Amino acid sequence: MTRSATLIMEAAPYANASGYINALLAEELSRLGYSHEAHYGQHPVAGNIVTPLATADRLRRMRAAPKADLAIYCDRALAMRLPTREQARRTLVLFHGLMGAPSTWLESPVIDGHWVLSPYMERALTSLLALPDWNRRQYLHPRAFQTVSLLTPPLPCVDVAQGHPELTGAELPAHLREALESGDVIGHAVQPGKPDWGAVTAILLNLNALAQEHGQQRRFRLVIEAEDFALVRHAFARGDASAEAARMGLDALGLTLEDVLVPVEKLSQPALFQLFRSARFGLAYNGFPEPFGFYVLESVFNGCPVYTNGIGNNRFALPPDHGIHVHETAGMSFGDVGAYAEVASRIFADMDAPDAQAAACLRGREHILRTFTRAAFSRSVETCLLRLEGPPAEPVPFETLEVEPGPLVRCMDEEGHIVSDFEHVVLDPSELQLLRDARGRNAGELAAGVPASKTDMLQGLFSRGVLTLRPPKKL
Structure with a gap:
C-alpha cells in the first residue's frame, strides 16, 4: 500500500x-x-x-x-x-x-x-x-x-563532475577570467556572509608582504562574493575602526582594496568549479559554523586546497592530508592578528610544492567519490x-554518562582560553581546575565529588558548551 x-x-x-x-x-x-x-x-x-x-x-x-x-x-x-x-x-x-x-x-x-x-x-x-x-x-x-x-x-560533483546544471548562477565573468590568466596568485572565499574578514584580510596582507619580501611582482588576490565586497568597501569608505588595520596594511604595501579582492556575483556550479580548478588556494577562515561543507569539498574535488580555522564540520569533512588544512590557535581568536602570519607562511610555502598539494587533493577527491554518493544517500535514508x-530505546541513565569536551570546542590552551563555535571564553582558575577534574569522569562520580557550592560553576561549563555528556564507551 x-x-x-x-x-x-x-x-x-x-x-x-x-x-x-x-x-x-x-x-x-x-x-x-x-x-x-x-x-x-x-x-x-x-x-x-x-x-x-x-x-x-x-x-x-x-x-x-x-x-x-x-x-x-x-x-x-x-x-x-x-x-x-x-x-x-x-x-x-x-x-x-x-x-x-x-x-x-x-x-x-x-x-x-x-x-x-x-x-x-x-x-x-x-x-x-x-x-x-x-x-x-x-x-x-x-x-x-x-x-x-x-x-x-x-555531492553534486560526484554525479556531474562539471557541476549540477540546476544549481543556477552566473557564468565566469570577463574580469575574473583576466585575473585567472594573469601572473597573480588567485585564491577564493566565495561563501557570502561566512568569512571572518579580520582573519581573511590578515592572511591576504601577509601573503602579499611575503611576495614583496621575496622580490616577486605577482600579487595574491582573493575572489569573493560581490555582496561581501560591497560591505568591505563600505567599511573602508566610512573609516570603520574594524577596517583600520587592513587599510594601514594595504597602504604599507602600496596596494588598494581592488588590487587584492576580486568581486563576483553568485556563480553557477560549472563556473565555480572552473574557478576552483584555476585557483591556487581557498580560504574558509569563517565565523559561521559549517553544518556540512559543500564548498570546501567541491574545492578539493577540483584540485584546490582549502585553509581553514576548522569551524563547524570543516575540520571533520575529510581525513588529514586530504586537501583541507586546519590551522588555528587561541591567539588568533583572541585578537592576535599577527598569529595569522603562520597561515600565510604555510600557504606561501605550499606554492613551491604544487605536486604535494595536488596529491593531497587527489586523495580528497577519491575519498569524496567513494563517500558522498547517491547510493550512500539512498541507503542512509x-x-x-x-x-x-523499531521499538524506542531505553534512555541512558544519567549517572552512567561520561564527561568530555563539547563538540563546539575547537581548541583550548593551558591558560583556560577556549575557542568555540558558540563563544570564545577565558576560564578563571577555579573553572579551569573544575574542567580538569570533570573530564573523563562519569556523571554519577562527578555529582558526588563536586561540592554544592560549585554546582552552578559546573552547570556553566555545560551551558556554555565547554563540556558535554556522552554514553559510556562500552555502549
Whole structure:
C-alpha cells in the first residue's frame, strides 16, 4: 500500500545546497513508495512577511489534507507549521543547520527523529539535546542519545563532475577570467556572509608582504562574493575602526582594496568549479559554523586546497592530508592578528610544492567519490526510516554518562582560553581546575565529588558548551 509523506522545507528544490538535498530526499521517498506533497518557504509571497495571509491560507489547506504517514521538516521550516500528531503518524526534522525554531526541536514530544548530514552535526545536536541539569540530575531530551540519525549527503560533483546544471548562477565573468590568466596568485572565499574578514584580510596582507619580501611582482588576490565586497568597501569608505588595520596594511604595501579582492556575483556550479580548478588556494577562515561543507569539498574535488580555522564540520569533512588544512590557535581568536602570519607562511610555502598539494587533493577527491554518493544517500535514508519503526530505546541513565569536551570546542590552551563555535571564553582558575577534574569522569562520580557550592560553576561549563555528556564507551 502506498504511504504518504508531507515535506515542509525552507529551501525549494535546487535553490541552493539545502535545496539540492531537499530535491533528492523527495526522489528517495518516491523510490521507497511514498506519495508526497511539498511546501517550501516560510513566506510564499513577498507580502507575507508583513501580513502573513499566505501562511494562513497554506495552513488552511494543510489542515484539510488527510493525515500523512510521515512529515519531514527542515530545521528552518518548523516556523511554517507546528508539528502535531494530527498532521502525521511520525515526524522527522532534517537539520541543514541549527538555526530554525530551536525551542520546538529541542523539546517537542511529537518529533520522532532528528536527521543530520555530518558527524559534527551529529555530535553538536546530541550535545544540545543532552544538556544536563545538574540540580535535577537529568538531561534535556529523554532520548537524546537515540534520536539523532546521520544521513550521508550526496555531492553534486560526484554525479556531474562539471557541476549540477540546476544549481543556477552566473557564468565566469570577463574580469575574473583576466585575473585567472594573469601572473597573480588567485585564491577564493566565495561563501557570502561566512568569512571572518579580520582573519581573511590578515592572511591576504601577509601573503602579499611575503611576495614583496621575496622580490616577486605577482600579487595574491582573493575572489569573493560581490555582496561581501560591497560591505568591505563600505567599511573602508566610512573609516570603520574594524577596517583600520587592513587599510594601514594595504597602504604599507602600496596596494588598494581592488588590487587584492576580486568581486563576483553568485556563480553557477560549472563556473565555480572552473574557478576552483584555476585557483591556487581557498580560504574558509569563517565565523559561521559549517553544518556540512559543500564548498570546501567541491574545492578539493577540483584540485584546490582549502585553509581553514576548522569551524563547524570543516575540520571533520575529510581525513588529514586530504586537501583541507586546519590551522588555528587561541591567539588568533583572541585578537592576535599577527598569529595569522603562520597561515600565510604555510600557504606561501605550499606554492613551491604544487605536486604535494595536488596529491593531497587527489586523495580528497577519491575519498569524496567513494563517500558522498547517491547510493550512500539512498541507503542512509532507507536505514533511518526503518529505524523509526523499531521499538524506542531505553534512555541512558544519567549517572552512567561520561564527561568530555563539547563538540563546539575547537581548541583550548593551558591558560583556560577556549575557542568555540558558540563563544570564545577565558576560564578563571577555579573553572579551569573544575574542567580538569570533570573530564573523563562519569556523571554519577562527578555529582558526588563536586561540592554544592560549585554546582552552578559546573552547570556553566555545560551551558556554555565547554563540556558535554556522552554514553559510556562500552555502549
